[in-house]
């Protein structure tokens with residue numbers, strides 16, 4: 049009998065904890081970037097773009113209590129409790145926080161060299177409106193996991209992170225920090241290990257075999273992990289039949305159209321890209337591949353931002369002034385080289401691949417968005433996430449469709465039903481924008497505040513803290 053009372057107390061405490069949403073911890077390193085930290089916040093007279101693709105609604109009020117949206121509706125009927133912090137957002141819009149799925153915490157600093165820039169990148173992602181992200185493959189192993197946990201503990205500002213395990217890759221990449229799989233058992237072992245360490249997603253790379261990929265996908269599913277791929281040795285059709293969940297880089301990495309493609313062999317990135325540049329989007333081969341991907345519910349991540357930096361005739365990407373001067377110069381040289389090569393492979397590949405992404409979306413495919421801050425550099429976290437949405441609109445999606453791809457589609461893919469759209473009961477992850485991105489997509493750059501779990505962050509302060517220093521930390 050002596051044990052009864054403490055157990056009863058313990059149980060009621062547990063029930064209370066489940067009913068009252070936990071307020072996020074804000075540590076000393078996060079505090080300087082926080083603009084709003086009251087339990088009850090009313091965003092009044094704001095245009096709501098809810099992330100589902102539904103039309104924007106004017107003059108709404110959103111009530112945030114303890115990190116959740118507890119009411120959302122017409123401003124003139126809204127109940128604003130006494131003690132709420134009221135922000136009059138007349139003329140502004142809110143969208144859900146971005147849920148972006150091909151992000152990285154490293155940046156190219158030279159041939160085969162990458163700097164791990166977790167500190168500056170996570171601040172920039174949050175400043176750009178990214179409140180949830182999947183790292184799209186890991187070079188470092190424990191780095192993404194460590195930074196994810198530090199953010200969750202409130203020790204660093206940044207988005208919620210779905211941490212992907214190190215690349216699942218066979219011999220061929222020639223990067224010493226990437227493990228080379230030997231067979232299917234090795235793939236299973238690697239998946240089990242990284243799952244046990246806390247990784248929650250898997251990424252296959254260009255030289256994996258079908259056997260290894262199949263083993264990784266199946267083992268991952270046992271652990272509740274989805275597998276994505278930047279493929280080459282395995283075609284999109286083969287990967288779909290093996291049960292892959294997601295394909296990276298739209299159709300840029302498809303080798304389905306390479307003549308005489310040998311099974312399990314990567315014909316080289318250039319051969320793959322040349323074959324995609326040459327396909328006829330209205331051909332049976334393309335239509336049947338898209339239909340197969342849609343039928344098997346394979347998602348596809350658009351990463352147009354990284355390809356744009358390699359193509360001629362494209363504008364300089366946004367946000368370069370955050371880089372240290374050496375990295376800015378390095379990118380400028382690469383950009384100039386692309387401009388001097390107006391008939392380079394990317395000149396025909398970029399428009400073709402963009403059309404194929406839109407065709408996939410129009411066929412009912414689950415299109416996701418990411419930025420991939422690798423390649424030749426110039427893809428700056430946060431800024432490029434906004435650019436990714438602009439590029440989807442330039443490709444042919446409506447602004448509402450592009451916002452849906454960058455928010456609720458990402459959340460649906462990651463199985464995070466509490467974020468990605470704006471509705472009563474959802475976590476208060478949302479972005480305040482000066483203007484109306486449902487009418488003018490370039491307004492998406494005018495982010496004035498980012499809420500994550502109901503805490504409002506100041507993007508200007510986050511960006512100022514790293515300006516001119518990205519490359520150092």
Ligand SMILES: [Zn+2]
Pocket residue numbers: 150152184185420422
């Ligand atoms: Zn990547």
